Amino acid sequence: MKITGINPTVITSQYDDAIKLFESLGFEIHHHSDYIDERVPVSTRLKNEDGFIIDINKSDKFPHDITLIRINVDNFDECYQMFKEHGFKNVAGEDNTVDVPHFKGAHMISPSGFNVMVMQHIVHHID
Secondary structure: OOEEEEEEEEEEOOHHHHHHHHHHOOOEEEEEEOOOEOOEOOEEEEEOOOOOEEEEEEOOOOOOOEEEEEEEEOOHHHHHHHHHHOOOEEOOOOOOOEEEOOEEEEEEEOOOOOEEEEEEEOOOOOO
């Protein structure tokens, strides 16, 4: 398994305010995804001139904001299993992963409360 990217992600009900905060720190909107389903919220990726990235996800389903580390990998299943072996649980329930045409992912939490988002982007090749 290879890590293909890693960056912080903020999950918040104060989505617009969080984006404005990071824009005031010099970040610019790099990519935006609209709501797909209840497990895949509206999300905006911001990037600054030094290449630092932060994702802001909109969600009202948590009682407070959550900051997690998003880990993009080339083999979701292997990475997901590794985190489970280290005691992490899927926030959505055992093996309830998000599996949509362009990515597979899961929000996982350690026994001590450390949050990660494990994700594999699916690249579709057109022949």
